[in-house]
């Protein structure tokens with residue numbers, strides 16, 4: 001492994017300037033045609049068609065945020081949502097043109113668009129491709145029609161299969177599918193069968209998400225009322241184990257908790273999140289992490305854009321952006337993010353990568369002396385060696401219980417370190 005390794009080495013050679021000059025870009029399309037029963041992402045059913053206004057504002061905010069950052073090149077773009085396949089292909093083209101006008105949009109930059117596999121979504125794939133999209137991420141969720149209906153999806157499994165086929169024709173080797181497991185009424189056997197059917201048609205990238213029960217969703221109410229039950233933790237753990245095994249047998253390497261790729265088809269965009277790189281978030285509810293220009297310009301900020309599209313539109317029209325919240329990340333907070341994101345990857349965090357963010361305290365100094373970490377190392381869940389820190393195969397499935405141990409140790413060591421904790425904790429609510 002790994003597809004992105006060369007990239008990472010290059011950034012280490014370039015040192016920390018790479019961390020401020022390069023970024024990925026996330027663009028959020030906040031509208032959906034209907035509400036899936038399990039979803040609490042930031043999405044709205046539009047009352048009227050204001051796609052044109054949304055398109056203008058997304059371009060305007062892209063321009064503003066690029067200007068506010070110190071970024072000179074964009075390494076990947078991700079159009080997510082909501083349902084970005086409801087946007088007109090010309091909107092996608094216009095946003096990409098805005099990026100190219102302001103900064104260097106690298107020739108080989110990965111440009112992903114999330115697609116709901118409806119007939120309308122499928123019919124626009126070619127135009128999206130022409131607009132500059134070179135990777136499609138298709139929300140399959142399930143291949144069983146009764147489950148799709150129950151989940152409130154707006155497509156059938158047949159339409160999903162046809163969309164995969166068309167996307168593969170346009171972007172061979174660059175098509176991903178999202179699938180959810182741990183669904184109501186699902187058994188390990190039916191999941192195994194569904195996954196083997198999916199493997200017959202899918203391309204080189206698969207994202208598997210365990211269905212999480214989110215407050216405020218219809219599914220949450222159904223479960224609370226006792227109308228629906230979800231599989232137990234033991235069953236979902238077995239589903240995850242079985243999926244990892246099956247994917248591995250089919251040549252897919254797991255590179256992150258939920259992501260599997262073969263033929264080096266790892267997502268560059270998502271890898272850049274997990275490697276703690278900068279990203280700019282445009283659109284309602286998008287978040288970003290970047291070092292703004294001016295004011296000394298060394299501290300990374302966590303930014304969140306206004307959630308509600310109508311309010312966001314007004315703000316962008318008035319002042320060029322809809323940033324609702326800016327928090328300067330303290331040294332410890334930045335390291336916490338680097339740790340939490342990095343440990344999701346099978347490659348974990350290598351020593352040089354950690355040093356970029358923590359020049360004073362190496363991985364061994366932070367984690368090497370703790371009794372609790374030692375237990376995880378001896379138990380075979382965690383590995384700390386000449387490469388760096390990472391989870392073992394078994395450990396990755398237990399990440400949620402490993403992370404708290406690592407976070408406590410990180411906090412203890414950083415707060416004890418007289419040199420490392422210089423930054424202030426500042427929050428501006430705009």
Ligand SMILES: C[S@@+](CC[C@H](N)C(=O)[O-])C[C@H]1O[C@@H](n2cnc3c(N)ncnc32)[C@H](O)[C@@H]1O
Pocket residue numbers: 038039040041080081082083084114115116138139140141178179180209210211212213214
């Ligand atoms: C927020 S959706 C946006 C893309 C597109 N609208 C779609 O539905 O495919 C991105 C992915 O998040 C995942 N997702 C959404 N809600 C989830 C939940 N409650 N549990 C697990 N995964 C979820 C789904 O797999 C989905 O493909």
Ligand SMILES: C[S@@+](CC[C@H](N)C(=O)[O-])C[C@H]1O[C@@H](n2cnc3c(N)ncnc32)[C@H](O)[C@@H]1O
Pocket residue numbers: 026028041042080081082112114137176177178207267270279280281285286287288
């Ligand atoms: C769950 S992931 C699915 C990625 C997909 N499996 C792939 O490999 O391309 C994508 C979703 O995460 C959310 N997301 C990703 N980056 C975001 C950001 N910077 N700000 C807000 N939401 C983000 C969006 O809802 C988006 O639809």
Ligand code: SF4
Pocket residue numbers: 031032034035036039040041043081082083116139
């Ligand atoms: S899962 Fe996708 S299509 Fe369904 S409501 Fe959420 S964002 Fe919209």
